[in-house]
Amino acid sequence: MEYFNKEDIAAFEAYGNLEKPRPVSEALEFTEGRMRKAGVWKRNQLLGLRFPVACVALEITQRCNLDCSLCYLSEYSEDMKDIPLEVVLRRVDQIYKHYGPHTDVQVTGGDPTLRNRDELEQIVAYVAKLNMRPTLMTNGIKATRPLLERLAKAGLVGIAIHVDMTQERPGYASEKELNEVRKEYIERVRGLPISVLFNTTVFRENFHEISDTVSFLRSHADVVGFISFQLQADTGRGTIRERDVIINLDTVTAEIKKGLERPVDFNVLQVGHHDCHNYGMTLSINGNIYDLYQNADLTVELTHALKEIEMDRNDPVRTVGRIVAWCLKHPRYTVKGMRWVLEHLWRMKSDLIKARGKVHKLTVFAHNFMDAKSLECDRIESCSFMVMTENGPVSMCMHNAKRDDFLFQPIKMNTADGEQVWDPLTGKMNSDGPLVQLPELSKTAKMRRKRQEKLDSSVASNA
Numbered sequence: 001m002e003y004f005n006k007e008d009i010a011a012f013e014a015y016g017n018l019e020k021p022r023p024v025s026e027a028l029e030f031t032e033g034r035m036r037k038a039g040v041w042k043r044n045q046l047l048g049l050r051f052p053v054a055c056v057a058l059e060i061t062q063r064c065n066l067d068c069s070l071c072y073l074s075e076y077s078e079d080m081k082d083i084p085l086e087v088v089l090r091r092v093d094q095i096y097k098h099y100g101p102h103t104d105v106q107v108t109g110g111d112p113t114l115r116n117r118d119e120l121e122q123i124v125a126y127v128a129k130l131n132m133r134p135t136l137m138t139n140g141i142k143a144t145r146p147l148l149e150r151l152a153k154a155g156l157v158g159i160a161i162h163v164d165m166t167q168e169r170p171g172y173a174s175e176k177e178l179n180e181v182r183k184e185y186i187e188r189v190r191g192l193p194i195s196v197l198f199n200t201t202v203f204r205e206n207f208h209e210i211s212d213t214v215s216f217l218r219s220h221a222d223v224v225g226f227i228s229f230q231l232q233a234d235t236g237r238g239t240i241r242e243r244d245v246i247i248n249l250d251t252v253t254a255e256i257k258k259g260l261e262r263p264v265d266f267n268v269l270q271v272g273h274h275d276c277h278n279y280g281m282t283l284s285i286n287g288n289i290y291d292l293y294q295n296a297d298l299t300v301e302l303t304h305a306l307k308e309i310e311m312d313r314n315d316p317v318r319t320v321g322r323i324v325a326w327c328l329k330h331p332r333y334t335v336k337g338m339r340w341v342l343e344h345l346w347r348m349k350s351d352l353i354k355a356r357g358k359v360h361k362l363t364v365f366a367h368n369f370m371d372a373k374s375l376e377c378d379r380i381e382s383c384s385f386m387v388m389t390e391n392g393p394v395s396m397c398m399h400n401a402k403r404d405d406f407l408f409q410p411i412k413m414n415t416a417d418g419e420q421v422w423d424p425l426t427g428k429m430n431s432d433g434p435l436v437q438l439p440e441l442s443k444t445a446k447m448r449r450k451r452q453e454k455l456d457s458s459v460a461s462n463a
């Protein structure tokens with residue numbers, strides 16, 4: 001396995017900005033090239049076949065109202081002003097130019113709900129206007145129902161809510177107790193026309209609660225459509241560093257499967273590198289889980305056969321219409337497709353009757369971010385999860401490993417007074433082009449660092 005060394009990381013650059021939109025076919029080819037270079041191009045690979053990127057994070061603030069023990073933000077995040085709206089929209093344009101319509105754009109931060117509400121709404125609306133899919137990544141504290149209604153009206157298609165023990169929410173001593181918070185958020189989003197994901201960071205303290213958390217969330221599959229677990233990673237300002245030996249993609253996936261209580265294959269279709277994540281696609285009917293990819297060979301074959309069809313998740317009726325029209329022209333696949341549907345219906349029949357036809361789609365992920373000090377070259381090369389920076393998209397793990405380099409740089413802007421630069425530390429324009437100097441660490445950051453040093457030395461003396 002090859003790792004980036006310190007110098008490689010320092011020299012690593014984002015993929016750059018594009019002058020005009022790249023045709024989707026070229027974007028797919030570009031991604032396929034990256035997959036091949038990394039040696040992960042296989043027949044069950046979706047990245048580069050169906051879509052050129054799984055998701056692009058658009059960080060609209062570095063501020064947060066929590067201080068998680070596994071936070072990926074920089075020690076200096078609270079010193080950075082929110083980047084101007086014009087710059088955010090310019091980055092949205094770049095996401096479109098790189099990856100085209102239907103791209104998932106995760107509006108994130110810090111916590112994006114801390115951004116000026118009118119600007120947040122404009123950002124969501126602009127992403128939607130370009131026919132991309134804006135989702136909100138939040139800890140939920142300030143994601144009030146009126147705000148979510150407003151954002152849904154502006155075009156928001158989904159919300160990803162992060163709740164877990166790493167957030168150290170006062171009064172909650174376990175994931176089980178945190179289900180009270182999850183329940184409150186579930187009721188808050190109930191009935192909104194957006195998909196709902198719950199995200200949990202896995203660390204030593206909650207590993208044993210993964211399966212119960214899955215059980216709780218799937219018992220709310222009428223609202224929750226996605227369950228995601230991300231493994232702890234040593235990156236950013238978080239105070240927990242070394243990953244516990246028990247935590248890896250296989251052990252976390254095994255715990256998730258326990259919570260699903262029915263066999264689900266997480267490796268039928270791959271998105272990016274096999275060490276980065278895996279996922280299962282299921283239906284929840286009458287409280288029971290059904291693996292939608294049960295027939296692996298047929299799933300892969302149909303995925304390839306249907307690759308030409310534009311899957312517009314914003315308009316499922318039109319997408320189904322396209323699939324039906326395509327099937328009519330390809331009777332061989334119509335027969336196979338019908339067989340697939342009938343097989344599934346037969347398996348589900350008794351629960352379908354009991355649930356009176358109520359079916360909920362439930363997708364379950366495990367995501368394995370890397371430590372900042374051990375970035376694997378092939379995983380960065382085949383990364384499916386990008387962050388949009390001033391200099392184009394870059395792998396999320398690489399971004400986290402050198403956040404300050406990407407964030408604390410003067411940003412060029414065109415103003416009525418000509419080209420000026422925006423200073424991320426002051427939030428002001430300056431025609432002289434200020435040199436950004438990282439400030440003294442804030443009091444909180446200093447305390448955190450001291451706490452960490454103390455922890456490190458006690459670990460060393462116990463070793």
Ligand code: SF4
Pocket residue numbers: 272273276367368369370379380382383384385395396397398
């Ligand atoms: S962000 Fe990191 S863990 Fe996720 S796909 Fe990219 S390289 Fe892999």
